[in-house]
Amino acid sequence: MSIEEQYRTRAKELLSGGAVKMVIGYGKGSTSDRRRPLFISSTDEVDRLVLDDACIQNLSGYLVSEGLLSDEKRVAVFLRPEGIRAINILAAESQLDAEQIVIFGFDVIGTEVKALKGIHVEEFSDVINSIKKGAPEAKEEELFEKIEKMSPQERFSFWQEEFAKCIKCYACRQACPMCYCRRCIVDSNQPQWVNTSSHTLGNFEWNIVRAFHLSGRCVECGNCDRACPVNIPLRLINHRMAEEVLGAFDHFAGMSKTQEPVLASFKKDDSETFIL
């Protein structure tokens, strides 16, 4: 039986027994290479679920949709390892109760879909550990290496050109499972902390604020990067910040549901005399 069939069967069992109220997975998209988020709450619809190498989007953000989990019922969700890490962070940041989440874990190696064993987030710690171990040596993409070799001025020009394209549609924010704030700082207008205009200053403010806010929290699922309609390589910023945090604090985001947020915790014996 293929993983897709296995997971359909499991979804049917969970829904019919009332163990979960909804399964969030993937369905066919508008073209043959597209998959779209699918919300299934009846067993009749289970066969619409698709699982293949085109299932890329990290679906964990839907779990913190207003009101979804407030009835304390369980919800099942298809997640890659990055998505599972996101669940840990959301739980650590008190955005959801991990007990309510039933995981249909999978990974894609090349074009092959592999099932990940487990149901609850704790059961995936080995998978996450092995990703953390591989992180420092993981081959980085060419563009990243190119930017690393640039002088600060060249790098600034590179990002200036990229951010000039930003239209402040906030697709990056909306696609991000970590951007769950009910009211984002840029939407706060009394006072207006961040310029709403998508001019040079406004675009820098937005993208830099977001990069810092995601440092130590981003799981590099790529949702923001794929959502960006003007093709700003946002993944590169987040990857750079994740590297910094890993190097400085040995912190790999989303290891467990009790992991302390790196930029929101401190130790008495910290070598720094000042907390940013």
Place this chain on the structure above:
Amino acid sequence: MTKILFSDKLDNCVERWKSAGLTVIGPVQRANISTYAAVEHAAELDLGLILTDRSIKDLFFPQSEPMLRYTIKKESIDTDECLPPSGPRIIFGARPCDSSGMAIDDPLFGWDYKDEYWFQRRNESVIVTIACTKADDFCMCTSLKMAPDSSKGSDVLLRPLAGGKGWVVEEVTDRGREAFKTITDILQESSDTAAPLAVVEKKFDLDSCVTWLQNPENFESRFWKEISMRCIGCASCTFLCPTCHCFDIQDEGDTYTGIRRKNWDSCSFALFTMHTSGHNPRSTQSARWRQRIMHKFNYFPGKFSVNSCSGCGRCSRQCPVDMGITETLQEISKLSQ
């Protein structure tokens, strides 16, 4: 015999237009995105694209526009009005859906208040549209009762010749005729005929959708919630849309001095309708998506007798969660049968 503009003469045209004082703008690839920008030479133009990622709207209604500079003094407020940079321009190589989008928005910007930012740019621009011989899965002009060779909103319509050697010239407006007078001697008479147009499959029945939308009973239909459940509430669809025209006016600066700007805004955002009390009449994403569809196919045509959609398909093409007007209207088509 028809008038032909051969591709290898395009650079001469660009030179000619530039000497006549026109800024030449067209589709280009810049920093990993296709958009419209000013060019110096024809070689910079990318005329093979089905459609640019960014719409032509940017040239008439930019994402952020200064309106005035102000200084608040003890007894008075000094203001210094900002108007868009002035100067004639020719936009070469727009697609019919983009050009018609501008014509769709004309009545809106000229309705109760004549938006001088919009009309100054409109009056100073010549739009030369190239009919489409290629389309992708998301193109839907025919569903909107338009065509790959619609001349609406265009000053000149060019029909590509087979083999990409050039274009058959059809002057549509006096402004277009005027701009092409400068290149009369570059154009050639020829018996070459235009290549077949792109085949754009009709995806939904617009009339039945509109009837469904106009029925007040459907306003509270469960359909809205189901269709928009995966909507993440970004403004990608509205900002890339050639006809979406909502904006917000913001003052940027300190207490005494600053600049008033007109910035794009989107009905997708929760903040769009948020009251100061905290109450939000469109409190859910489904209500916001319904508004977008209702506006385009019910309210806007009710006021201006034209749908606020030209069928470019960018909303579906670029949606991070594979939604869009096409799918919604296809589903409404099914419901109304």
